[in-house]
Amino acid sequence: AAAPHGGLRLEVARLSAVADAREVAATASAAAAAAAAPYHAEVARRARGASDAASRLAASISDPSLGVSPPPPECIRRVHCSQLSLARFRREFVCTATPVVITGLGPHLTEDGVAGHELGWLKRHGATKKVAVTRDNAHVNAELACKDTDVLNLGDHLDRVLPLDQPNLSPADFGTHDGDRTYLYDCSIPLKLPSLLGAIRVPRYFAHDFLQRTMHTHAFTASWPSLFVAAPHTCSSLHIDQWRGNFWMAMVKGTKRWSLFHADDAPYLSPDYSRGTLDPAFPPMQVMDDAHAQSSEMAAAEAEGNNSASEMAVESESRSEAGGTSRQGAATAAVPSPLYRPCNEYPFLPFARRHDVDLGPGEVLFVPGGWPHAVHNLDVTVSFAGNFLDESNLDRALDDLKLLGAKYGSQMVDSFTAIDEVWFDPEDEVMVEETLEPEQLVVKYEDYYGGKAG
Numbered sequence: 169a170a171a172p173h174g175g176l177r178l179e180v181a182r183l184s185a186v187a188d189a190r191e192v193a194a195t196a197s198a199a200a201a202a203a204a205a206p207y208h209a210e211v212a213r214r215a216r217g218a219s220d221a222a223s224r225l226a227a228s229i230s231d232p233s234l235g236v237s238p239p240p241p242e243c244i245r246r247v248h249c250s251q252l253s254l255a256r257f258r259r260e261f262v263c264t265a266t267p268v269v270i271t272g273l274g275p276h277l278t279e280d281g282v283a284g285h286e287l288g289w290l291k292r293h294g295a296t297k298k299v300a301v302t303r304d305n306a307h308v309n310a311e312l313a314c315k316d317t318d319v320l321n322l323g324d325h326l327d328r329v330l331p332l333d334q335p336n337l338s339p340a341d342f343g344t345h346d347g348d349r350t351y352l353y354d355c356s357i358p359l360k361l362p363s364l365l366g367a368i369r370v371p372r373y374f375a376h377d378f379l380q381r382t383m384h385t386h387a388f389t390a391s392w393p394s395l396f397v398a399a400p401h402t403c404s405s406l407h408i409d410q411w412r413g414n415f416w417m418a419m420v421k422g423t424k425r426w427s428l429f430h431a432d433d434a435p436y437l438s439p440d441y442s443r444g445t446l447d448p449a450f451p452p453m454q455v456m457d458d459a460h461a462q463s464s465e466m467a468a469a470e471a472e473g474n475n476s477a478s479e480m481a482v483e484s485e486s487r488s489e490a491g492g493t494s495r496q497g498a499a500t501a502a503v504p505s506p507l508y509r510p511c512n513e514y515p516f517l518p519f520a521r522r523h524d525v526d527l528g529p530g531e532v533l534f535v536p537g538g539w540p541h542a543v544h545n546l547d548v549t550v551s552f553a554g555n556f557l558d559e560s561n562l563d564r565a566l567d568d569l570k571l572l573g574a575k576y577g578s579q580m581v582d583s584f585t586a587i588d589e590v591w592f593d594p595e596d597e598v599m600v601e602e603t604l605e606p607e608q609l610v611v612k613y614e615d616y617y618g619g620k621a622g
């Protein structure tokens with residue numbers, strides 16, 4: 169095997185240096201008998217795991233005999249709700265960590281039926297409520313500053329972003345209008361906009377959420393659904409949801425371009441554990457994609473150059489053959505390598521199993537827990553969403569919640585305890601096998617809260 173390509177080597181060295189640093193921090197925390205020591209130990213374990221996984225992949229890529237090449241992009245299936253029983257969804261998609269888009273629920277997501285995308289329900293019940301809206305994608309920053317946020321009425325936010333809903337405006341046209349790149353991001357409806365609760369419906373596919381079925385309330389009892397109202401060309405960061413929670417999103421208006429990656433391939437997304445949290449930071453999706461697009465263009469241009477060089481070589485070879493001298497070497501050197509040549513900065517990205525999907529109005533997406541994901545709002549979008557727990561991810565979530573308790577103290581410890589009490593005998597779980605009518609496949613918040621509909 170050849171030595172790994174320079175970009176691969178650098179990335180493995182970076183991951184390994186971060187893992188070294190996390191191990192030093194974990195050792196210091198253990199030596200001080202700090203309550204957070206198990207948390208830091210787990211961060212170090214994950215950082216080392218990412219470094220080892222990248223190192224193994226670099227070795228395989230560099231061994232031509234293995235013929236390792238990037239996997240093809242994967243599709244996310246769209247399944248109409250009339251074909252998808254609650255039991256089948258849970259068994260076939262949630263329990264196998266398979267993302268899916270559920271269609272056919274659009275007219276049932278709000279009290280306004282087929283007119284839900286016109287947002288009458290949002291204006292009637294929410295226009296005068298104050299919300300904190302971020303500017304210029306600032307919601308992706310770990311720490312938000314006041315200067316990045318406008319506090320205004322939700323109705324005023326709508327008045328600013330809705331005029332931007334013009335399909336003819338290209339991303340380059342954005343940046344000059346009032347409300348450009350503003351985002352009401354992940355705003356808890358029960359906690360911050362309770363007047364909207366009666367107007368929305370939660371897809372019944374998530375009504376079995378164990379977070380709603382605890383004996384005691386906890387930090388996440390009233391977190392979801394949360395509301396998103398985005399100006400065109402705003403983005404979310406590439407991230408993994410807290411405690412590897414499963415996620416769902418219902419689109420009411422507009423289209424979001426989602427990029428999802430298999431949980432096991434997070435090490436290939438240039439993760440950064442240096443901030444010392446269980447979930448790493450990642451570079452912005454757009455930056456990584458642009459770097460790869462540029463590198464592919466250069467490779468293509470080079471290959472074209474090589475091809476013409478090869479043609480010239482063959483031509484001159486036949487000429488020189490006639491003249492009696494061999495140019496074999498030049499012709500051979502011009503054959504492009506069949507091996508993938510990654511871009512230097514994010515060299516493993518193409519090796520991560522990736523699912524991209526444009527989620528349109530009326531569609532509902534399921535994202536498995538632990539899957540890194542990023543979003544680009546293609547136009548003005550309005551959606552609501554939530555994290556959820558069930559038998560597919562409860563144990564992993566509890567592991568993380570316990571560690572969060574060690575780091576952040578009593579509120580998280582209490583939440584861990586409340587959720588740890590959840591145990592449902594699989595025999596007692598209602599697994600509805602028959603397909604239901606679309607209107608039966610949504611529930612009012614009052615039936616979602618406390619797990620009544622589950």
Ligand SMILES: O=C(O)CCC(=O)C(=O)O
Pocket residue numbers: 354396403404409415424541542543553
């Ligand atoms: O719609 C978005 O911008 C991203 C939502 C998301 O990824 C999340 O809440 O975890």
